[in-house]
Amino acid sequence: xxxPVELQLKDSVDxxxxxxxxxxxxxxxxSWDCVMLSRQQGRPGAATYISLxxxxxxxxxxxxxxxxxxxxxxxxxxIGGKAVTFIGNRKGTNLRENIxxxxxxxxxxxxxxxxxxxxxxxxxxxPIVCFIDTPGAYPGLGAEERGIGExxxxxxxEFAMIKVPILVFIIGEGGSGGALGIGVGxxxxxxxxxxxxxxxxxxxxxxxxxxPSRAKEAAQAMKMTAKDLKxxxxxHDIIKEVPEGxxxxxxxxxxxxxxxxLRDLAILCAKPPKNLVxxxxxxxxxxxxxxxxxxxxxTLLEVFGRTQxxx
Amino acid sequence: xxxxxxxxxxxxxxxxxxxxxxxxxxxxxxxxxRLEAALRIAQIADPGSFRExxxxxxxxxxxxxxxxxxxxxxxxxxxxxxxxxxTGNCTIEGELAVVAVMSxxxxxxxxxxxxxxxxTQAMFEGxxxxxxxxxxxxxxxxxMQEGIFSLMQMxxxxxxxxxxxxxxxxxxxxxxxxxxxxxxASFAMLGDVILAEPGALIGFAGPRVIEGxxxxxxxxxxxxxxxxxxxxxxxxxxxxxRLRSTLAFLIRTHKGTxxx
Numbered sequence: 204x205x206x207p208v209e210l211q212l213k214d215s216v217d218x219x220x221x222x223x224x225x226x227x228x229x230x231x232x233x234s235w236d237c238v239m240l241s242r243q244q245g246r247p248g249a250a251t252y253i254s255l256x257x258x259x260x261x262x263x264x265x266x267x268x269x270x271x272x273x274x275x276x277x278x279x280x281x282i283g284g285k286a287v288t289f290i291g292n293r294k295g296t297n298l299r300e301n302i303x304x305x306x307x308x309x310x311x312x313x314x315x316x317x318x319x320x321x322x323x324x325x326x327x328x329x330p331i332v333c334f335i336d337t338p339g340a341y342p343g344l345g346a347e348e349r350g351i352g353e354x355x356x357x358x359x360x361e362f363a364m365i366k367v368p369i370l371v372f373i374i375g376e377g378g379s380g381g382a383l384g385i386g387v388g389x390x391x392x393x394x395x396x397x398x399x400x401x402x403x404x405x406x407x408x409x410x411x412x413x414x415p416s417r418a419k420e421a422a423q424a425m426k427m428t429a430k431d432l433k434x435x436x437x438x439h440d441i442i443k444e445v446p447e448g449x450x451x452x453x454x455x456x457x458x459x460x461x462x463x464x465l466r467d468l469a470i471l472c473a474k475p476p477k478n479l480v481x482x483x484x485x486x487x488x489x490x491x492x493x494x495x496x497x498x499x500x501x502t503l504l505e506v507f508g509r510t511q512x513x514x
Numbered sequence: 515x516x517x518x519x520x521x522x523x524x525x526x527x528x529x530x531x532x533x534x535x536x537x538x539x540x541x542x543x544x545x546x547x548r549l550e551a552a553l554r555i556a557q558i559a560d561p562g563s564f565r566e567x568x569x570x571x572x573x574x575x576x577x578x579x580x581x582x583x584x585x586x587x588x589x590x591x592x593x594x595x596x597x598x599x600x601t602g603n604c605t606i607e608g609e610l611a612v613v614a615v616m617s618x619x620x621x622x623x624x625x626x627x628x629x630x631x632x633x634t635q636a637m638f639e640g641x642x643x644x645x646x647x648x649x650x651x652x653x654x655x656x657x658m659q660e661g662i663f664s665l666m667q668m669x670x671x672x673x674x675x676x677x678x679x680x681x682x683x684x685x686x687x688x689x690x691x692x693x694x695x696x697x698x699a700s701f702a703m704l705g706d707v708i709l710a711e712p713g714a715l716i717g718f719a720g721p722r723v724i725e726g727x728x729x730x731x732x733x734x735x736x737x738x739x740x741x742x743x744x745x746x747x748x749x750x751x752x753x754x755x756r757l758r759s760t761l762a763f764l765i766r767t768h769k770g771t772x773x774x
Binding site: 344359402488507 | 571630631634635658659663665667670673674677679681703704719726727737747
């Protein structure tokens with residue numbers, strides 16, 4: 204059913220007004236403001252975006268080894284007539300859910316569940332979309348006993364070779380190895396107020412600045428905002444939020460995410476799987492800032508030539 | 515008077531010559547003390563066989579962090595190393611190998627762009643030359659001073675391990691004290707065989723971080739090599755005097771025998 208013309212017009216005016224104020228507000232926002240916004244209670248999480256983007260979604264549970272980690276959501280959705288596997292960190296939308304979801308901090312079984320979902324997607328030639336929103340992997344006794352390091356390491360290695368397109372959206376907090384554990388893909392996007400870093404600003408402040416109260420300063424120094432990472436060429440693009448932040452209008456951001464997914468999948472799904480993986484690895488292999496080495500491109504091509512799947 | 519050295523674990527004094535003779539293992543309690551990269555290579559490689567590569571790589575300051583350039587300079591001067599890992603080709607009991615030896619003494623063995631790059635190059639050298647790759651880990655994790663670039667080295671080294679696996683060249687990991695954080699959560703846990711030195715601290719989150727989370731002290735022996743063996747994350751604990759022969763055995767037994 205279409206809306207009356209007046210309402211359509213009002214929607215457009217609202218949107219234009221929001222767009223007009225977007226740039227100045229975003230410019231004024233400090234790194235620390237982004238950290239706060241990315242963590243804000245009520246900021247839309249993976250489950251919210253999945254429900255806004257998909258016509259249908261069916262959640263899949265469990266890692267088939269130990270248990271089901273509520274801090275990680277995996278499942279299959281239909282988006283514009285196309286089946287997509289979704290993998291995302293889940294913080295929960297209220298205090299009760301926050302607790303059952305461990306505030307989005309996964310144990311090893313969460314990463315193993317994510318890998319199972321990715322393998323399942325690869326088997327049935329279904330693209331993958333990952334939503335990152337976690338303070339980090341859970342630093343607990345059980346996580347260590349069950350090999351949280353091994354679980355993340357395995358995902359980094361396996362996701363590099365998955366033969367279907369992987370799109371990664373950092374929607375809130377991108378916390379270190381726990382984020383990277385579902386963060387290896389072909390295209391990397393960040394929401395305007397999302398952050399992505401090797402350690403929390405609090406951790407950085409207490410270790411390197413030797414003063415936990417200097418987190419605000421640390422956030423600035425660490426260069427962890429979407430703009431910073433775009434400038435570093437780590438992410439491909441920035442996904443807009445309304446000026447107040449994504450929590451004010453989740454649909455606005457969800458629409459852009461959906462369009463981005465459909466646009467990218469139209470291109471990436473057409474690529475031969477071998478080329479897709481080669482391109483993904485080439486991008487990862489090129490990250491680093493140092494002096495004193497010759498070009499690595501030919502070496503990488505030679506290595507591809509020696510592999511079973513990428514030659 | 516003969517020079518002596520105290521064991522950091524049992525505090526007993528032993529002559530320096532005895533320490534060196536025992537490969538920096540305490541003759542009283544068996545504590546495996548940290549080893550400089552050069553000494554490690556001398557113990558593992560056949561004499562005169564080691565040829566270093568990647569020695570000229572230097573970190574830049576990718577996020578323009580105040581004080582990082584000076585810190586790097588200071589560590590280069592103090593340690594006579596350029597970075598936290600040394601990479602090269604050698605033979606071990608006549609078997610060809612690529613080795614990478616991390617050093618905790620250089621900025622806590624942390625992995626920044628150069629460490630990630632050298633580990634990647636070592637794996638590609640192994641892949642192209644069909645030589646087993648052996649990595650001795652010792653690291654506090656990712657190098658925070660390089661921000662997101664250090665985090666991405668985890669993905670980079672792990673994707674190199676994926677390619678190495680595809681070429682059917684073995685990757686052997688020797689976990690030494692301490693191995694934590696982003697190194698544990700990347701190439702350190704990706705070996706075809708994973709060895710550990712006795713007593714080494716091996717984990718993802720540091721002990722103090724976990725204690726902060728659970729609000730109590732960690733159980734005795736948590737995150738040690740022995741703990742990781744019990745939990746199924748390392749293949750064997752190998753004392754330093756048997757490491758060289760064990761690695762040579764592993765290289766010889768990972769060449770494929772079925773279709774000869």
